[in-house]
Amino acid sequence: MSRAFTKEQDDAPIDVAERPISPHRNLVTPEGLRQIESEIAALQEELRKASDEKTDDEDDSGAIARIARDLRYWTTRRETAEISVPDPKSDVVRFGMTVTIENDEEGKVQTWKIVGEDEADAAHGKISHVSPVAVALFGRSVGDVISVNDKEWEITAIG
Structure with a gap:
């Protein structure tokens, strides 16, 4: 039989492009930091569930790859987050106002x-x-x- 009709290697990794990270400072409000942490927790749980339920289905591998990619993104955003709270007495516009x-x-x-x-x-x-x-x-x-x-x-x- 010709190799042209054979299935590709089943364990080949699914290639999911990384989410771009902004070149700007990662300023966040306290609420924003909580949102990032919530996103990380939710993705960790999704990854755990997807890994526990993993079958040889290509859709599962793709889902796991996307979850892992998003988890890398949010973990990086958490690591670079700079909480900024404006001075409530400020009379000029600042971040968080x-x-x-x-x-x-x-x-x-x-x-x-x-x-x-x-x-x-x-x-x-x-x-x-x-x-x-x-x-x-x-x-x-x-x-x-x-x-x-x-x-x-x-x-x-x-x-």
Whole structure:
């Protein structure tokens, strides 16, 4: 029989690309650190269960490879995490603060909490500290005006 019709080696490792690690400082809020630790715990449990139930099924091997990859990512993020808590008396925008901005032309008001990259969730009002909006806000005070995407926004509250 020709080797062209034979099955590849069954124990060949599944190649799952690594998740990219950001080149930026890994600033996190205390909540963000708890999220990372929760993610690690959940992945460790998933890996344990997947390993216990492992069969020779290729889907299982792929799942284990993906879980292990994600666990490496979150473990690295935990190791490099820098907790940052803003001074509550600060009158300028810092990491971890909530900032309200207003665009008078459109009458739009946005409130953002500046958080770590892994915590960011714009749908829930959390933006990454490396986002253009956050970068424009850092060091500014109530009453200052920032320009983002050719629109001007006034800082109306910091907390």
